[in-house]
Amino acid sequence: MKIQNTRNGYSRQLATTYILNDKSVISLSTEPETQYVWSNGHRSNEISGYQAWFAQEGVGAFKVKFENKPQLPQFLSAVHFKDLEACQVRNNIYFRAKRIEG
Numbered sequence: 001m002k003i004q005n006t007r008n009g010y011s012r013q014l015a016t017t018y019i020l021n022d023k024s025v026i027s028l029s030t031e032p033e034t035q036y037v038w039s040n041g042h043r044s045n046e047i048s049g050y051q052a053w054f055a056q057e058g059v060g061a062f063k064v065k066f067e068n069k070p071q072l073p074q075f076l077s078a079v080h081f082k083d084l085e086a087c088q089v090r091n092n093i094y095f096r097a098k099r100i101e102g
Helices: 012-018
Strands: 025-027 033-039 042-056 060-066 078-082 085-089 092-097 099-101
Touching: 012 085, 012 092
Parallel strands: 060 092
Antiparallel strands: 025 042, 025 078, 033 042, 042 060, 078 099, 085 092
């Protein structure tokens, strides 16, 4: 049986399906990874966002994308996200959030 995805884009509901609110999320990154815009197979100097790695018990490591450069806490610190959303593309789940809240 295949599940048909009827939603397009990011949603908070999908994020709560994978990331549980009652368990701590741990920061694995000490510096955010800068993401750049690509055009015609070449990287430009225009920044499209930032990504950092996090983990939760039972979920494993996952990346979260941020529009603005996040201030990351110390390695292995517990964090909360402001407006965490997820998007499913084929069998992959992508996350984004507005910011990190200590």
